[in-house]
Amino acid sequence: MKDSMDDQELSARFRSLRREEAAQAPPFAVPERPLVSSWPRLLRAAAAIGLLVGAGATTLWLRQRRDTAARNQLALYRASTWVVPTDFLLETPGTDLLRRVPQIGIADVARIRAMPIDR
């Protein structure tokens, strides 16, 4: 083996490799176009359509869900702030006394003093 390999020797080695690989090359054949090339395109188109439909459905679902939540909140608010229209009928004279707890033992001295003395 020489110390340095010159270009001719490299070329010879590559030529030898080329001969060997050329002998093992498959025969030339024109590929069948439709079977190989059309399916990936169809699949890509179907995938794109599927993605679009999915995105649309998701958007609709999210919008509907948001609307439902808003409607529920409004109904809850209305229910909690609802006032009975006939509530005023329950307001009778003396109702105020019924709502207060009577207190015993505390005299209103100022009021008593202010009362006129009946002689």
Next chain:
Amino acid sequence: MMAPNALIDTKAEGGRPRTIPMRPIELETELKEHHRAAFGWALSCCRWDRSMAEDVLQASYLKILDGRAHFLAHSGFRTWIFGVIRRTAAEHYRSWMWRRFVPLASLDGHDKEIPSGDDAESGLTHAESNARLVSQLRSLPRRQRELLHLVFYQDLTIEEAAAVLGISVGTARTHYQRGKRRLRERLQEDAG
């Protein structure tokens, strides 16, 4: 029959280049003429994985024949077809890398280790010297390997090889010199 889809450059009377469609039969004739060289280049692009090289070659021919790749005669037909094969191999390699992450990918046989030159299953029975050359070529960086293949194996000039790889002539020359030096050193180490 295939539709005309490629263009070939001719010189009009005024010296201005013009293009005319290349007929399908002419395309097939050209492809057939360069078939063996194209297979060798496909093997190199696929790191000597024979099954992938055959797939890449078929996919490249399809691109050419159904009009997805156009020959615009900026360079020779062989230079152009090598460029198409190189791009197709890169696409296949990306796809192959992707399939490696899919759990069931092992079933389709694409995730196997790239066979070495003397692997019996690969169908390639290199002679010992050729196997050593292939082994050392595979260990080189991609650009250097491609340039050495195009120049020594395909007998292209450095300018033509640069056109195939889509790089400047200066860059191609640098990779060529480095690759040649490294390959020589490794082959000598291997022999010694």
